[in-house]
Amino acid sequence: xxxxxxxxxxxxxxxxxxxxxxxxxxxxxxxxxxxxxxxxxxxxxxxxxxxxxxxxxxxxxxxxxxxxxxxxxxxxxxxxxxxxxxxxxxxxxxxxxxxxxxxxxxxxxxxxxxxxxxxxxxxxxxxxxxxxxxxxxxxxxxxxxxxxxxxxxxxxxxxxxxxxxxxxxxxxxxxxxxxxxxxxxxxxxxxxxx
Amino acid sequence: xxxxxxxxxxxxxxxxxxxxxxxxxxxxxxxxxxxxxxxxxxxxxxxxxxxxxxxxxxxxxxxxxxxxxxxxxxxxxxxxxxxxxxxxxxxxxxxxxxxxxxxxxxxxxxxxxxxxxxxxxxxxxxxxxxxxxxxxxxxxxxxxxxxxxxxxxxxxxxxxxxxxxxxxxxxxxxxxxxxxxxxxxxxxxxxxxxxxxxxxxxxxxxxxxxxxxxxxxxxxxxxxxxxxxxxxxxxxxxxxxxxxxxxxxxxxxxxxxxxxxxxxxxxxxxxxxxxxxxxxxxxxxxxxxxxxxxxxxxxxxxxxxxxxxxxxxxxxxxxxxxxxxxxxxxxxxxxxxxxxxxxxxxxxxxxxxxxxxxxxxxxxxxxxxxxxxxxxxxxxxxxxxxxxxxxxxxxxxxxxxxxxxxxxxxxxxxxxxxxxxxxxxxxxxxxxxxxxxxxxxxxxxxxxxxxxxxxxxxxxxxxxxxxxxxxxxxxxxxxxxxxxxxxxxxxxxxxxxxxxxxxxxxxxxxxxxxxxxxxxxxxxxxxxxxxxxxxxxxxxxxxxxxxxxxxxxxxxxxxxxxxxxxxxxxxxxxxxxxxxxxxxxxxxxxxxxxxxxxxxxxxxxx
Numbered sequence: 001x002x003x004x005x006x007x008x009x010x011x012x013x014x015x016x017x018x019x020x021x022x023x024x025x026x027x028x029x030x031x032x033x034x035x036x037x038x039x040x041x042x043x044x045x046x047x048x049x050x051x052x053x054x055x056x057x058x059x060x061x062x063x064x065x066x067x068x069x070x071x072x073x074x075x076x077x078x079x080x081x082x083x084x085x086x087x088x089x090x091x092x093x094x095x096x097x098x099x100x101x102x103x104x105x106x107x108x109x110x111x112x113x114x115x116x117x118x119x120x121x122x123x124x125x126x127x128x129x130x131x132x133x134x135x136x137x138x139x140x141x142x143x144x145x146x147x148x149x150x151x152x153x154x155x156x157x158x159x160x161x162x163x164x165x166x167x168x169x170x171x172x173x174x175x176x177x178x179x180x181x182x183x184x185x186x187x188x189x190x191x192x193x194x
Numbered sequence: 195x196x197x198x199x200x201x202x203x204x205x206x207x208x209x210x211x212x213x214x215x216x217x218x219x220x221x222x223x224x225x226x227x228x229x230x231x232x233x234x235x236x237x238x239x240x241x242x243x244x245x246x247x248x249x250x251x252x253x254x255x256x257x258x259x260x261x262x263x264x265x266x267x268x269x270x271x272x273x274x275x276x277x278x279x280x281x282x283x284x285x286x287x288x289x290x291x292x293x294x295x296x297x298x299x300x301x302x303x304x305x306x307x308x309x310x311x312x313x314x315x316x317x318x319x320x321x322x323x324x325x326x327x328x329x330x331x332x333x334x335x336x337x338x339x340x341x342x343x344x345x346x347x348x349x350x351x352x353x354x355x356x357x358x359x360x361x362x363x364x365x366x367x368x369x370x371x372x373x374x375x376x377x378x379x380x381x382x383x384x385x386x387x388x389x390x391x392x393x394x395x396x397x398x399x400x401x402x403x404x405x406x407x408x409x410x411x412x413x414x415x416x417x418x419x420x421x422x423x424x425x426x427x428x429x430x431x432x433x434x435x436x437x438x439x440x441x442x443x444x445x446x447x448x449x450x451x452x453x454x455x456x457x458x459x460x461x462x463x464x465x466x467x468x469x470x471x472x473x474x475x476x477x478x479x480x481x482x483x484x485x486x487x488x489x490x491x492x493x494x495x496x497x498x499x500x501x502x503x504x505x506x507x508x509x510x511x512x513x514x515x516x517x518x519x520x521x522x523x524x525x526x527x528x529x530x531x532x533x534x535x536x537x538x539x540x541x542x543x544x545x546x547x548x549x550x551x552x553x554x555x556x557x558x559x560x561x562x563x564x565x566x567x568x569x570x571x572x573x574x575x576x577x578x579x580x581x582x583x584x585x586x587x588x589x590x591x592x593x594x595x596x597x598x599x600x601x602x603x604x605x606x607x608x609x610x611x612x613x614x615x616x617x618x619x620x621x622x623x624x625x626x627x628x629x630x631x632x633x634x635x636x637x638x639x640x641x642x643x644x645x646x647x648x649x650x651x652x653x654x655x656x657x658x659x660x661x662x663x664x665x666x667x668x669x670x671x672x673x674x675x676x677x678x679x680x681x682x683x684x685x686x687x688x689x690x691x692x693x694x695x696x697x698x699x700x701x702x703x704x705x706x707x708x709x710x711x712x713x714x715x716x717x718x719x720x721x722x723x724x725x726x727x728x729x730x731x732x733x734x735x736x737x738x739x740x741x742x743x744x745x746x747x748x749x750x751x752x753x754x755x756x757x758x759x760x761x762x763x764x765x766x767x768x769x770x771x772x773x774x775x776x777x778x779x780x781x782x783x784x785x786x787x788x789x790x791x792x793x794x795x796x797x798x799x800x
Contacts, residue, residue: 135347137345137346153346153347155307155345155346156307156346160506161306161346161347161348161506161533163347164349164351164352165342165347165349165351
């Protein structure tokens with residue numbers, strides 16, 4: 001890579017404690033991803049963590065399933081409401097989950113089910129349980145503690161409708177394909193976090 | 195409460211009937227007449243009618259020939275082109291008549307969220323070759339197709355609609371009914387009826403077929419059946435009744451048939467008997483083939499679906515009203531009220547319109563006919579003819595003067611304190627290339643329930659022309675040689691300085707505690723002038739007497755009606771710009787323009 005283009009962003013802050021990590025050998029994690037916290041962070045096989053994605057395990061352990069894609073500037077395990085902090089507040093992503101750019105998933109036994117897409121800038125509140133193969137459209141918000149059934153589309157300021165396309169299989173295949181490409185695009189450096 | 199940024203709305207003269215035909219010539223007798231009743235009438239911005247006549251300056255157009263403001267309500271529109279907002283295809287108006295006002299080029303909107311729909315192939319069985327195309331659109335050989343919304347994940351398969359080909363969706367959709375059944379065209383139906391194998395089938399089978407047809411009768415088929423039935427009914431008695439040979443041309447469009455119908459209603463003596471006979475000969479439709487559709491009052495299926503899907507499964511009224519008319523739709527009683535019945539919506543076409551002055555028929559706005567360009571060939575916006583007004587709260591620093599405006603008055607959008615004088619800076623910017631004389635008139639008290647006191651400190655002033663520096667240099671009579679540029683610059687600078695001082699005599703700059711003086715403008719620039727308006731907001735405290743109504747919405751907004759009159763001298767219709775300079779002054783004529791406007795200053799603290 002040429003050094004002509006410099007990022008205007010400030011350097012990635014490496015402040016905070018370094019969390020214990022459990023990485024699968026096949027993951028792709030960018031050098032500039034931010035992993036902080038005290039609880040363990042586990043990332044399973046073939047998942048991709050983009051640069052500047054932030055995984056904060058200060059509140060609880062973070063588990064990312066197989067073949068997930070965590071995009072730039074998204075935050076897993078963010079704590080927004082500092083008042084109601086739970087001692088053990090985990091974030092669990094199932095397999096094939098996409099967390100889009102700038103999305104935030106708050107800590108607090110939050111579960112995002114298999115194949116779900118968390119859209120750009122969306123927010124999943126603490127303790128929410130999102131079902132399998134859901135779609136959260138950009139900037140939609142899931143309140144804390146809410147339970148979203150499987151195959152739900154959350155759109156247009158919180159409206160819900162069932163997804164009847166039946167493309168779950170196809171979507172998984174697409175994800176695998178995308179991860180194939182991403183693996184070639186993103187230089188991985190899991191040893192930095194070990 | 196939401197903060198209110200100061201605004202200026204201009205009243206289009208079209209809402210005032212007395213001014214509609216008024217000429218710009220001040221010497222005309224009409225203007226004198228109008229003055230009599232105009233004088234004591236103040237425009238009330240709170241009157242219900244005012245809602246429809248007030249516009250921001252940006253919304254207004256200007257007719258150069260009538261010298262009058264034109265608002266969106268008083269221009270006549272002419273459609274230049276029809277186009278689809280999705281594919282930007284220009285639709286000829288001849289197509290519009292035959293194919294309706296919707297795009298016929300596979301542009302569809304989602305019935306749920308009105309997002310654009312894309313054609314995707316429906317995955318029938320997991321195909322390893324699809325891996326090559328993650329978005330599953332590119333696979334060319336894969337099976338049926340459906341329209342999919344990429345935002346809310348709606349697919350046309352939810353309504354049971356699938357397409358065989360990825361192109362010509364509009365034509366395919368017209369043939370499909372909900373649930374994937376094909377809709378018979380009129381021709382096909384006729385052929386089927388004539389089909390001997392169908393006709394001479396055993397009676398039981400025919401009955402079965404007929405009952406199936408009963409269900410299938412939709413708007414289109416019912417209309418076609420009824421029409422053919424009544425046509426035959428009208429034709430039959432005429433042929434049989436030989437006694438009325440003179441009236442044998444009875445048909446749809448015959449005038450005698452009208453008189454016959456009239457005699458039925460009026461009970462006319464002459465034709466009564468025959469008419470009765472004729473009515474007896476007519477019968478109503480008895481059969482599905484004749485267009486009889488029995489009302490299907492059995493709604494158990496709908497109720498069962500409602501119980502199964504709940505309220506979330508029903509379509510909203512807006513979703514239903516967005517649905518395009520569908521000829522394949524069932525009769526009124528079987529019409530869908532569920533989300534699963536919604537069909538993709540072909541995009542409504544949009545138009546580009548040119549606007550004409552209603553009085554002189556001159557075009558005052560004309561867009562480029564091409565859909566892709568956003569330019570205008572002609573666009574006479576009012577902003578380039580009448581001065582713009584900007585309102586800014588004026589905080590008088592020092593506070594030693596008697597006004598002592600409170601600190602919050604200087605912040606835009608802050609609430610106004612009742613009974614406390616507040617000052618606003620009104621900046622007029624002249625867009626035209628002539629200097630204009632502005633005369634302002636505002637009532638001393640605002641109309642409405644709560645009358646605030648208003649004082650315009652300088653109601654009469656001149657604004658210099660909107661000339662640029664180079665124009666000024668050209669007009670300068672002394673400047674001849676090219677070498678004197680710097681000299682002229684300096685001279686101009688000095689002249690401007692002189693003018694500024696002249697204008698700011700009353701203002702006294704900052705040396706005299708920003709004292710306000712009546713009759714003096716506050717500040718002046720190349721083509722703008724600022725004046726000060728003093729308001730004493732009314733108290734919104736209610737006297738709790740009998741009959742006092744509570745505060746209504748927006749009662750606390752302080753709005754000042756203001757009458758603006760502009761005078762200027764313009765070239766007398768001469769279009770050639772360069773020739774005027776050397777000419778004498780007789781070629782110029784005085785023009786004036788007068789209109790009401792409303793200054794919204796802010797909300798009064800309750």
